Amino acid sequence: MHVPDGFFDAPTSVAAGGVALVGVAACLHGARRELDERTAPLAGLVAAFVFAVQMLNFPVGAGTSGHLMGGALAAVLIGPWAGALAVTVVLLVQALLFADGGLSALGINVILMAMVTALVGYGVFKLVMGVMPKRLASVPLAAGIGAFVSVPVAAVVFVGFYAIGGTADISLGAVASAMIGVHLLIGIGEGVITGLTVGSVIAVRPDLVYGARRLLPRPQLELRPASTRETTS
């Protein structure tokens, strides 16, 4: 879903860039709570994995393909803020190194593929977890459902942007139905890939999955009484 240059007028592109910058600042702030020495390198791995899987376009019929966006996957694995940040890095690398996604559309792409997918994906994941049994086995399914929903929502947000500042004279209704239709199909792929990936990590290292941290039998080690004092020696 990488938006190329020329799709949006300058004011919309600049405004989206501003919103994306504020979003990145919020992510930097929020990610501090999600990352520590142990999990910080995992953020690098998650971003690298999302980059790799984004190269793997899968067919969705009628001469059309789709690929993972990865926001929901990253959010469940390392937390919503760190996850959005990881996908933002992927988009930056793609735009600057691989000419994928217009430079003037960078703000819009960050909003659509990093912010919207991570926050919607994680929000739906939490909602689904709320009604499912509190077991590790629930996590991959809930992650997959969150990922599935995040893709058509991103498509709707794209159409919203196009209504505000799209440059071509098109039928918004036709674009909306075509975008939502094809992205429901792509969302199925997103959900399957996300569920399988989260399931694989849960199978070997459930303690590394942010979305599963409340389900582990033992409490986390960093819980300490407030009175703990560091010795100076």
Added chain:
Amino acid sequence: MTTESPTTDTGRSRRTKLFLLAGLFVALVLAGIGSYYASADPDGLTKVSEDEGMAESETPHDLADSPLGGYETKDVDNDRLSGGMAGVVGVGVTFVVAGGAALLVRRRSRSSDDRDGTEVEASRP
């Protein structure tokens, strides 16, 4: 004084390192080899843009001629190699940039609680 036992801690961190290496290996294989087998059809947005007329206003990417533009390595004629090398470089760069950014923003263990006021914490007697 640390509360965790040192042996458990290093064992965990070694296993985490192993997990990290295995994950990177998977990403490198997917991007370096698997990407060759990906569908070459236009993706959802590109297809809708072509069908509905949005593509008419598209302008070329400013960096289209860069060495790895379009996920192809310049001056490498073999498709498999050209795309594979681009994928491997992309995985490496993404890992370093995202991992580095995460290390910069992560919570420091010295002021281990979730507050922002690291300076306030540090100046405490």
